[in-house]
Amino acid sequence: MDTDLSSQDRKDLDKFIKFFALKTVQVIVQARLGEKICTRSSSSPTGSDWFNLAIKDIPEVTHEAKKALAGQLPAVGRSMCVEISLKTSEGDSMELELWCLEMNEKCDKEIKVSYTVYNRLSLLLKSLLAITRVTPAYRLSRKQGHEYVILYRIYFGEVQLSGLGEGFQTVRVGTVGTPVGTITLSCAYRINLAFMSTRQFERTPPIMGIIIDHFVDRPYPSSSPMHPCNYRAGEDNGAVYPSVEDSQEVCTSSFSTSPPSQCVFTVTKAHFQTPPPVVTDTLKVPMMGLAFSHQLSSSRLSYQPAALGVGSADMGYPVLFAGGLHAAHPHQLIGPGKEGGVPPVPSQPAHGTQADQERMCTPLDGVHYSAATPSSSEDTETVSNSSEGKCGSPHDLLETIFVRKVGAFVNKPINQVTMANLDIPFAMFAPKNVELEDNDPMVNPPDSPETESPLQGSLHSEGSSGSSTGNTHDDFVMIDFKPAFSKDDILPMDLGTFYREFQNPPQLSSLSIDIGAQSMAEDLDSLPEKLAVHEKNVKEFDAFVETLQ
């Protein structure tokens, strides 16, 4: 076959194919940067514009493409593939498209290399320019930024279509016959974007390991410069998120080695008895999701999201959903304890979260809550275990309080009920410890040194009022329930007393099993008697029925 092609032609052809491959990659990647591309026409040839098209060369992309090709050219069975995928700020990723430059064996011997093939390759590049704007990923890539970024990966070899999900569609950009084979350029793109709604938290490190040359496209259009991730006052991890380069440096190297140590966050397992000291100083917890997305956008830090992908899930939850869902998470991010404590969480009242550094958490050793909220007991344990000097994330504390309110009146043994942190909203109205002075941790808080408890004073002062009704539950700590807005002396029966008295109504007798069983047996036994009575009165019943008809 090669004998038909002069050596000069062969060389030319190889050169054309190589540069065509490089330009193809440039076009595809540039089309997914999220920016509008504009290049100028020039009537005088510069000599460096391959295929007579003004396609800018992004150096990193060329470098990666050359690396992937490793000196080879697309051939049968060896295709050059550019994979475009999307990665969300939480670390989920999804493959969107796969562009393949393939070569097959069908040769066109008569074609003139230097002329026709060249022009057809040029036409194919123009078609590629047009098609790259037409697939669904284009619109996604134009909107990338806060919530997700678009990444590309180049590989050489066998085409792997498995990542595209079911029902992916293919569009053929074009073919060019050459004397050594037919070059085909096509795109397979995902249709099923339902991934987004059923996302699972992937732990990105494994993916990181496999894909070694995943690059981050510069996500922001040049018109809107990226901002470093300092949304919140007090954010002090500027070092962690270096600012983004200007628009000229479009792509930077990939998951560069921003070491995870820069963003250390602890993981406190709920089962620990002696928890490891809670460390972190850098991460501000709230809106971390956003912070990470920004990190993702920051091209330098593309590694960061991966590392933090593990944490972000955890961190996102406790804070952003501070309503208290996450309790199932064994990991908790313990917010920075150094200064200022945990910054305000949007959904929480402000003062509740601004735990002062000095306010230590009172440990909740040995708190056993009712089985109704087992997860919360995990939480409180966690909080207690982490009380070495840092406060748990605010939601914990708030949730603790909620739980305790329920637990306080449940007919289950509770050894101690303690206040976790006193900086909670409406702390004055929270259930207080009243009696059992010796065991009362508020009186003698075992481990919490400088607990300033505004509550303690009031605890003792109200101690007596609630205890009278507390005697019914011996091993049960009665606390004077002081409902909000109630006054003590207006009614003889105040809301609190009312509430307490009617909190535990007796069970319905019919619902208790033994009584039920007993009555059932009685019913069955009495049936024959009843039937006999009814039979006696048959005539009356018949007369009655007739009156009805």
Next chain:
Amino acid sequence: MVHFPPPRRQMVGPGRTRCCGPPGAAPAMNCRAEVLEVSVEGRQVEEAMLAVLHTVLLHRSTGKFHYKKEGTYSIGTVGTQDVDCDFIDFAYVRVSSEELDRALRKAVGEFKDALRGSGSDGMGQISLEFYQKKKSRWPFSDECIPWELWTIKVNVVNLANEQERQICREKVGEKLCEKIINIVEVMNRHEYLPKMPTQSEVDNVFDTSLKDVQPYLYKISYQITDSLGTSVTTTMRRLIKDTLAL
């Protein structure tokens, strides 16, 4: 050497044809003809037409030729730019040439005005024809031999409320994506293209009047269908200065 396709003339009237006879005449036999149909809202007509026409012209334009001695020539560079549509969820790529853009906008603007005019129920078509000139001896005018004809049939719809308009934005965007794919498919067939001309013949093949790019010779014409369904030739616009009949 320039090789023209075997002559196929459109016989209109006695004797020689006028250059590229009236629209609606059957194209020459070896003229490739493609038809695309779109249904758009009134304000989307312009962008949709521009998107299609620019995409076709992107494929049918080269850089400026610079002839050197010994019959060789070098080709300039064609730049491209992305265009976002305002009324359609769509973006397309066009050649970076303001002159070309202006010429297309002018033609599309006239088409749009004609569509809006009375006597039309919103149906019309716009055609982009690529042709070659064949010089004839005096007193006959040059022949125009089309080799590719793109026709876009347009149906203008009227929408009642904003919600429908929003849906239309997306739908038309998707339709245009399909059209682009169709266009690319046709281009990819690598069917007849005029041979590269020598310096003396270049004006018979290419439009050399633009200063930054060089599309093949083309002309744009349109027809509005009146409510009776018959096509009425309203205007034929020449965007290239052609030599007219005597």
